[in-house]
Amino acid sequence: MSDDYRPMWQQLGLDLEAHDALLEVLGQGYQEVFLSQKNRPEGMAYFDFVMSEVHGLRIKELLEEKSAGRKIVGSYCVFVPEEIVLAANATLVGLCSGADFATEEVERLLPRNTCALIKSSFGFKIGKVCPYLESADMIVGENTCDGKKKAYESLAGLVDNLYVMDLPQVKSENGRALLKDEYLRFKTAIEKLTGATITADTLKAAIRTVNAKRAAIHRLSLLRKADPAPISGLDALLANQVFFYDNPARFTDAVNKICDELETRIAAKTGAMAAGTPRILVSGCPQAVPNWKLPMIVEDAGAVIVGEESCVGERGTRNLTDESVTTVEEMIDAIVDRYFKVDCAIFTPNPDRLGHIQQMVAETQADGVIHYGLQFCQPYLMESIPVEKSLEDKQIPCLRIETDYSMEDVGQLKTRVDAFVEQLK
Numbered sequence: 001m002s003d004d005y006r007p008m009w010q011q012l013g014l015d016l017e018a019h020d021a022l023l024e025v026l027g028q029g030y031q032e033v034f035l036s037q038k039n040r041p042e043g044m045a046y047f048d049f050v051m052s053e054v055h056g057l058r059i060k061e062l063l064e065e066k067s068a069g070r071k072i073v074g075s076y077c078v079f080v081p082e083e084i085v086l087a088a089n090a091t092l093v094g095l096c097s098g099a100d101f102a103t104e105e106v107e108r109l110l111p112r113n114t115c116a117l118i119k120s121s122f123g124f125k126i127g128k129v130c131p132y133l134e135s136a137d138m139i140v141g142e143n144t145c146d147g148k149k150k151a152y153e154s155l156a157g158l159v160d161n162l163y164v165m166d167l168p169q170v171k172s173e174n175g176r177a178l179l180k181d182e183y184l185r186f187k188t189a190i191e192k193l194t195g196a197t198i199t200a201d202t203l204k205a206a207i208r209t210v211n212a213k214r215a216a217i218h219r220l221s222l223l224r225k226a227d228p229a230p231i232s233g234l235d236a237l238l239a240n241q242v243f244f245y246d247n248p249a250r251f252t253d254a255v256n257k258i259c260d261e262l263e264t265r266i267a268a269k270t271g272a273m274a275a276g277t278p279r280i281l282v283s284g285c286p287q288a289v290p291n292w293k294l295p296m297i298v299e300d301a302g303a304v305i306v307g308e309e310s311c312v313g314e315r316g317t318r319n320l321t322d323e324s325v326t327t328v329e330e331m332i333d334a335i336v337d338r339y340f341k342v343d344c345a346i347f348t349p350n351p352d353r354l355g356h357i358q359q360m361v362a363e364t365q366a367d368g369v370i371h372y373g374l375q376f377c378q379p380y381l382m383e384s385i386p387v388e389k390s391l392e393d394k395q396i397p398c399l400r401i402e403t404d405y406s407m408e409d410v411g412q413l414k415t416r417v418d419a420f421v422e423q424l425k
């Protein structure tokens with residue numbers, strides 16, 4: 001990344017030395033994991049460029065938006081409604097939390113047995129290495145799992161602009177009413193932050209923008225059902241990760257372009273891997289940038305990942321908001337209906353997720369499922385057992401994995417994944 005960005009990073013208060021070290025590791029990792037792949041679609045050049053500028057050009061754009069009076073909102077969860085943010089003339093960015101950082105300092109604030117994702121969000125703040133976090137005018141936390149909801153109490157002492165959204169845990173009428181109340185409260189907070197009033201026109205335009213983005217990435221997801229798979233799991237995951245940072249309209253365009261290319265590849269039977277390669281669906285915790293450990297191991301083992309049942313994947317993107325309604329009140333209801341379908345493991349009971357995993361297995365023609373659970377993540381680790389059971393009942397092989405962001409268990413994971421892939425052949 002160009003040295004021209006250093007004054008910008010300094011102005012944001014980043015620790016330049018630590019940030020240099022992070023970029024160095026990221027750049028090297030990207031080269032080894034992504035650029036070394038064979039038979040990549042040409043359209044991945046766009047995502048390579050975005051990643052090469054992820055702390056540069058994109059941050060410059062966000063700061064330019066801020067100078068023009070737009071606000072930046074950072075979020076850790078797919079329950080934060082981008083439609084409301086956009087409608088109030090603000091920009092939503094995902095705060096990644098996909099790598100360990102400043103672990104010793106983090107463990108002075110959080111118990112050691114906290115999941116890597118939560119620890120990472122603290123590490124990026126304490127280590128002063130995330131320009132997105134430092135650019136945000138508001139950071140939104142959400143009461144999802146116990147770990148997150150308690151961690152935000154501590155995060156509030158580290159940032160001065162934390163807004164915490166309550167979320168239901170049960171898909172009942174009361175649960176839906178709570179979600180609606182919270183979205184209305186959030187709307188008021190965003191309007192206060194931006195000074196803008198959300199109107200039917202701005203909300204409708206925002207719903208269309210976000211729907212278009214989700215429809216494009218869902219289109220990509222459906223194209224992965226072809227054999228040979230036209231895109232690797234690593235590249236498809238990358239597109240799903242960039243979903244959270246990029247300018248929405250530009251991202252939609254780039255994804256649709258790559259989908260056009262994938263359609264041509266499918267017609268020509270050109271794959272990222274050979275036809276007949278064992279096909280795997282990954283299900284479970286979100287894999288945020290730069291957490292590429294599992295897909296790297298799986299695809300190195302000679303399989304191809306054909307879908308992610310995850311919030312960085314189909315769980316977060318498959319449902320669209322009804323565009324046919326006209327008033328702000330009706331649109332808020334449509335937004336609530338759309339988000340209420342997200343089948344995160346924090347919900348109890350959560351039977352929709354089991355059904356969705358089986359649906360994805362069928363749609364993607366997966367030969368087996370790897371359940372990806374982060375260590376100490378109670379909701380997903382608990383749910384991995386019924387997930388496995390429901391798959392076994394249908395004779396779908398399932399491998400449950402529990403891991404973190406360190407590389408210490410790579411050898412052990414490789415052994416288990418290799419054996420699983422062999423079983424699928």
Ligand code: BJ8
Pocket residue numbers: 076077078079115116117118144145146147148285286311342344345346374376377378379380
């Ligand atoms: S909607 S999955 S993005 S909460 S891994 S922090 S659950 S202990 S991330 Fe999530 Fe929203 Fe749900 Fe999706 Fe807790 Fe588990 Fe850690 Fe997790």
